[in-house]
Amino acid sequence: MGEWDLRRLRVLRAVDECGTVTGAAERLRLSPSAVSQQVSALARQLGAPMLEPYGRRVRLTPAARLVLRHAELVFGQLERAEAELAGYLHGEAGEVRVGAFATAIAGLLVPAIARLRESAPRLAVRVVEAEAAGAYGLLAAGEVDLALSLAVQPGGGDPRFVQSVLLSDPLDVALPPGHPLAGAPGLRLADLAAEPWIYGAAGPWREITLAACADAGFVPERAHTAADWTAILAMVGAGLGVALVPRLASARRGGGAVVRALPADLPTRRVVAAVRTGTQGTPPLRRVLDALAEVAATVQPD
Template sequence: MIDPRRLRVLRALADHGTVTAAGQALHLTPSAVSQQLAALESEVGQDLLHRKGRRVWLTAAGELLVEHATAVIAELDRAEARLAAYAAGETGRVRVAAFASAITQVVAPAIVALRASAPGVSVVVHDAERSLPMLLDGEIDIAVTVEYWASANEDDQRIVRTPLYAEPFDAVLPPGHRLTDRAEVNLSDLAADDWVAPLPGNPCRDVLVVACEGVGFTPRITHTSDDFHAEAALVAAGGGVALIPRTALAGVEPARVRPIAVDPPTRRVFAAVRRGREDHPLILAVQSALGEAVTQSC
């Protein structure tokens, strides 16, 4: 095994030409330099130096090893720099969980921005509707999620929340629906309809159920999907009506989309981190990029 410290001595000798000058560069005595070079020759089993009196110069094997020493030393220096940056919080990996439309609208643009503003930050993304349990279990570093009735309480001391954006849900109607002639609809007007909704456990389903119950009815859910485009397709096929967040309506025929007239259901999106980590430099960098992405896209 070659001692990399001795490779530095060999590199210094190649750079400075004499044992004395190499020692001065490395803050070693000439005797210590000679001992290190002799030990290196023993490690590699070959003569690395020609010696004549006090003069020394590299053999062909020594010149070959200097080439490798240059590459090895550069890698060691790079490792030290990366470790120092990691210790200072300037580089490392941040795990983010978010629901699909937030990934599209906010997380993905934030990753692009981070490549320029904080190239040492690597973001790993997980698609998840309910990400707070993952955060509290330590599986992720940042949860981008929605406030809903079953979510962790706002005063939960384990997490710190940062609001990102809020958006209303709009009604999506099937072709020929009785309310398509209206500019906007009341949620109560849809009490008699069948509904297309997310699966149980999805926060957006909770928003739908709570909003409908707030105006006096329980939605009769006949079709389910956690994909908003699939929901819109089921509505277009006559499967019922749906409430879909506005940012998820790309590609849906505008003629079938109607705002809710009074107190539209709204999803409030926030980023959450575990308390105690909110000032970590890596997390701050990602949070800042998420905020900038919101400003640009929402």
């Protein structure tokens, strides 16, 4: 039977709706002979007549109606595909999988998704929580389309990825309540060189803490190891040590810790969005990146 010709099927539908070859020709902007040729070719291809006389008009044969019933399903599916493609090309439809660490999910990704639900409700964003150190691995493996991580990761020099900085997140210091320096004016990071510190055993946050303290002229003595902010602040609040805390995580402060800014030192971490090279122009991905940038601009700390 060969491949189905959608053009011939559309001509057949027009003849059915108009009731005459001439009417179908006018609708399709074809000559009557061209319409007749298309219908005859379809009949030869399918091995069954498509039209029969009906007074001064024509009508579809039972075989043609069977064919057209199935063709209508195809036409409907194609129309839905065209609409979905149009939405995709405008960044209004599709799916984007985002791997992000916890504070980026709470502070950046969730507000961005809320915006996209209003502006692009057919665009689905799937969230995968991942440590900042593991986000690039998910991206490289194709398990996510976009990774929110920290600039200390090696992705900045990796040609497989394209990075953009979303914000510079200041680092504050968390002190136990009643600490002699908790209310001291002009607090400097170097003032805490002799304190017991709390930070992770590995990963970007460890590197950020070590780098900030190195800039202040000392190596922090790690008394306790933790990566979760609730746990870290609880330990600080209990007097077990001090810790650097990103301001983006300020909403999760607790445990009685006193959090102080360090305006003289200005330690920061850079939160970045990374995508695989070559995908950065994909409309849905571009739409999510733009929403993240908009949210970052509103939460950019002073």
